[in-house]
Amino acid sequence: MTEIENDKVVGVLNRILEAELAGVVRYTHYSFLVFGFGRIPIVSWLREQANESLLHAQQAGEWITALGAYPSLGIGKLLDTHTFDIATILRESLEAERLALELYRELLGLVEGRSVALEEYARQLIQLEEMHAADVDKMLRKPGQVAATSPGQG
Ligand SMILES: [Fe+2]
Numbered sequence: 001m002t003e004i005e006n007d008k009v010v011g012v013l014n015r016i017l018e019a020e021l022a023g024v025v026r027y028t029h030y031s032f033l034v035f036g037f038g039r040i041p042i043v044s045w046l047r048e049q050a051n052e053s054l055l056h057a058q059q060a061g062e063w064i065t066a067l068g069a070y071p072s073l074g075i076g077k078l079l080d081t082h083t084f085d086i087a088t089i090l091r092e093s094l095e096a097e098r099l100a101l102e103l104y105r106e107l108l109g110l111v112e113g114r115s116v117a118l119e120e121y122a123r124q125l126i127q128l129e130e131m132h133a134a135d136v137d138k139m140l141r142k143p144g145q146v147a148a149t150s151p152g153q154g
Helices: 006-031 039-066 086-111 116-140
Strands: none
Touching: 006 039, 006 086, 039 086, 039 116, 086 116
16 A cells, blocks of 8 residues: 555645634534524534534544644634525535535545545545535525535535
């Protein structure tokens, strides 16, 4: 097996860590801004996403130290559009999830055929993040609308 290029892998893992930490802050922030009839299930869904992002951040951080590198203390980009509109919140979340998905794909490209464990990790996260993006896409559809809002991008 060809060895992984440590610096490149750690670089992507640090970007994943920062993106997932931004997810923790973003989902927590949005969870405060949901009002109306749907509040209870939507707030709990957003908090679940915050917890999942934290778990993903922790996994990335553990990988960074496993590779003998120093984890970033930075955080990914956060936009505050001051929106209370659930559809806008979900569209922003979908975009952020797709960026995270791209990072996991980049990681897979770097470790494929070089590290069984890192490859397994990248594939698992790609599967999870794709299903997550698909879920958000479904939430953005009108009832009865089967077609994805932006097909093939998940
Ligand atoms: Fe994630």
